[in-house]
Amino acid sequence: MKLLVLSGIALAAVVAAPSAMAQPFHQTAVDHRVLPVSASYSLDSQTSTREVNPIPANRAGQSACRWKANVVVNRAVHTADKTAVAALAKPIHQFTPLSGYEIGTCQAAEKRIAAAVARESDKLAPHATAAAQRDQSALMAELDGVAALSQAKGG
Numbered sequence: 001m002k003l004l005v006l007s008g009i010a011l012a013a014v015v016a017a018p019s020a021m022a023q024p025f026h027q028t029a030v031d032h033r034v035l036p037v038s039a040s041y042s043l044d045s046q047t048s049t050r051e052v053n054p055i056p057a058n059r060a061g062q063s064a065c066r067w068k069a070n071v072v073v074n075r076a077v078h079t080a081d082k083t084a085v086a087a088l089a090k091p092i093h094q095f096t097p098l099s100g101y102e103i104g105t106c107q108a109a110e111k112r113i114a115a116a117v118a119r120e121s122d123k124l125a126p127h128a129t130a131a132a133q134r135d136q137s138a139l140m141a142e143l144d145g146v147a148a149l150s151q152a153k154g155g
Helices: 002-016 110-152
Strands: 024-030 037-052 064-079 090-094 098-103
Touching: 024 110, 037 110, 064 110, 090 110, 098 110
Parallel strands: none
Antiparallel strands: 024 037, 037 064, 064 090, 064 098
16 A cells, blocks of 8 residues: 555556656665665766857858857666566765867757767766765655555555
């Protein structure tokens, strides 16, 4: 019954879960008294671009692309039978946005931008691992909250 209540919460929150997750960089088992789970953490980024006029203005036909990447550590949680618990999946840490400038159109600079974001994301990996390790106590508290809700509903 407790798992059933948790599953209902998970179904309601599945729409808010990230659609495509990167490969996990950190995984851990959380041995909770009511619902043991495994948590995995991934470093994800979302990049936006904006084409700007050439600077200085006397460079005819040379456009430029400004880009910004938001990098976050996302948590995914699964039960022992590999069922995703979307209610506990969330971003746990957001880094200062990365940004840059590339000569040429944004479409032409797409691969260079992706490479720059990947390089900078690699530098953030130790900080992301530390954020994932700090999250274990928060996850345990969230599991306690879910267990308390389940007990309050008679589960």
